[in-house]
Amino acid sequence: MQPITNSLLAFILLAVGIIAVTLILIFLGRRRSPKNQEFFLWAHRIAGYIFAVLYLFICAFMLKKLTSSYTTLTPVNAIHAYIGITIFPLIIAKISIVRLFKQYYQRLSIYGIIIIILTYMTVTLSAGYFTLTTVGSQYTLLYDKGTPVKVNINMGHKVIQQRCSTCHSLERVYASVKTENDWRNYITRIRTKEPAILNDQEALQVLGYLVKNLGIDDTKMDVQIGMKIILGKCHRCHTIERIFTSKKTSADWIKTIELMRSFDPNLLNDSEVRQVNYYLDKVLAGKGTEKRNPLN
Structure with missing residues (x-):
C-alpha cells in the first residue's frame, strides 16, 4: 500500500476508536435512560469490532513490511511499532473480560481509554507525521x-x-x-x-x-539513500539477492564497488559511491562479519 493509504487507514482506526470509547462512556454514564442503553451498547460493539478488524489488518500489513525490510528501524519507527504491538494484548484482555470475566465489566472503560491513548500515540507518530511532512513538502x-x-x-x-x-x-x-x-x-x-x-x-x-x-547531500550519509541506489541500479547486472546474501567486510565491499565501476564507469557517480559504501559498511558488512565469527 502507498503511504497515503496507510495514513488514511490509521486515521480511520483512530476515529473508530474514539467513537467506540465515547459510546461506552455515554452508555455507562446514562444508566437512567433505558431507552438509549441498547443503542449505545450495540453501537459501541459494532465500532469495537470494526476497530479490531482494522487494527489486525494494519498490523498484518506492517509486519509483512517489517520482515521484508533490510534496514534497522529508526528510533521513531521502533517506538511506533512497540506502541502498536502493545495495543494487541489490551484488546485481548478487553474481549476476555466481556466474554469470560464479567465481574470486571465496570473496568472496561479504563481499558478502552488506554487503548485509544496508545492508538493516538501510534497514529500521530506515523500518519500524523507523514501528513504534516507531506503538506509541508509540497x-x-x-x-x-x-x-x-x-x-x-x-x-x-x-x-x-x-x-x-x-x-x-x-x-x-x-x-x-x-x-x-x-x-x-x-x-x-x-x-x-x-x-x-x-x-x-x-x-x-x-x-x-x-x-x-x-537528491544527495554529500555532507550527510544515509543508509536509506544507499539502499535506494542499490535497488535502482545493481539489478541491471545481477540479482539483488546476490548482494544481500554476500558475506564481505567493508574493505571487500569497497573493492567490489570499484570493480563494478571498472566494468561500467557510468554506473555510479562519486556521490552515489559514497552513499552505497556507507550503506554496505553499516548494514551488510556487519552481517557478513557476524556470520564469519565462529564464536557466534
Whole structure:
C-alpha cells in the first residue's frame, strides 16, 4: 500500500476508536435512560469490532513490511511499532473480560481509554507525521541566479512524467540519485540538446522535485539513500539477492564497488559511491562479519 493509504487507514482506526470509547462512556454514564442503553451498547460493539478488524489488518500489513525490510528501524519507527504491538494484548484482555470475566465489566472503560491513548500515540507518530511532512513538502526552496525561489515539487513531478518519457523511460530518472549541482548540470545538458523541452519555470520545478526526492547531500550519509541506489541500479547486472546474501567486510565491499565501476564507469557517480559504501559498511558488512565469527 502507498503511504497515503496507510495514513488514511490509521486515521480511520483512530476515529473508530474514539467513537467506540465515547459510546461506552455515554452508555455507562446514562444508566437512567433505558431507552438509549441498547443503542449505545450495540453501537459501541459494532465500532469495537470494526476497530479490531482494522487494527489486525494494519498490523498484518506492517509486519509483512517489517520482515521484508533490510534496514534497522529508526528510533521513531521502533517506538511506533512497540506502541502498536502493545495495543494487541489490551484488546485481548478487553474481549476476555466481556466474554469470560464479567465481574470486571465496570473496568472496561479504563481499558478502552488506554487503548485509544496508545492508538493516538501510534497514529500521530506515523500518519500524523507523514501528513504534516507531506503538506509541508509540497514546496522547496531553490536558488535561481542567486535569488531564492519557492518551487512546487508536485508540478515538477508532473512535468517529469509528461516530458521526460518522450526521450527515455522514467525508470532512468527515478533510478538515479545526484547532488543538487549534478541535477542542475543534468537538466542544463537536456535543455541544451532540446531547448524547447522545458521553459525556465518548468526546469526549476523539475529540479525541485529531483533535489527533494532524488537528491544527495554529500555532507550527510544515509543508509536509506544507499539502499535506494542499490535497488535502482545493481539489478541491471545481477540479482539483488546476490548482494544481500554476500558475506564481505567493508574493505571487500569497497573493492567490489570499484570493480563494478571498472566494468561500467557510468554506473555510479562519486556521490552515489559514497552513499552505497556507507550503506554496505553499516548494514551488510556487519552481517557478513557476524556470520564469519565462529564464536557466534
